[in-house]
Amino acid sequence: MSRRCWVFALLLLGACSRQAPESPKRAAAPPAPPAAPPPAADNRPVIVAFGDSLTAGYGVAPGESYPDHLQRMLDERGYAYRVVNLGISGDTTDGGVARLEDALLLKPKIVILELGANDGLRGLPLERTRANLDLMINAFQGAGAKVVLAGMTLPRNYGAAYVRDFERIFRDLARQRRTVLIPFFLEGVALRPELMQPDALHPNAEGCRKVAELVFRHLEPLLEK
16 A cells, blocks of 8 residues: 555544544523413402592501402401402592493492492582482492492581481482482491591591491391302
8 A cells, every 4th residue: 555545544434533522511491480471350349338438438548448348347247248349548429430331330239328328427418318329329220239338427517408418318329219328427436436546537457347247237127159
């Protein structure tokens, strides 16, 4: 074999003996955690608490409004309903009419209508208060909801005639529209300082629980298990 052939053979042998460099191995990516299941839809029938500061829970800690207490009472007794608090502090019946559509979008089965006190405290015309409450009751009933109407009263310094005619609004509407009537929403609470806040207008946390008990007594005959 010629010298040139030997050189070529050695070069070929060297090329075959050299191994190609290994590509660095990538670490396997950790498996992705399982996706959290989407939250289950809450399909319980809705009870709308539609009112002012007495519903919103003015002056009490979160979770201590009367609708919060009412929800716990329903749960403890096996009633599968969802209470939605649509209370706005300072609201009048005019305000209730303005946000009526928002409440109807929830398709409530029951509405606890607690409005009118601020109308009376501001001395608004009683005819307007009556008309607004009547409109709301009619709208809720027309959408298939049962209405629990919360009766109200006023301090006696507003004058006997005005207070009498104000209280009559709730009795008359309950009779005409065949709603459940709570004769006085703060019954058993309003005149007990230990259940009221220092302003003597709003119940404290324990007072809110008492209000919820009163509401529940009137509400329970409408409930289904």
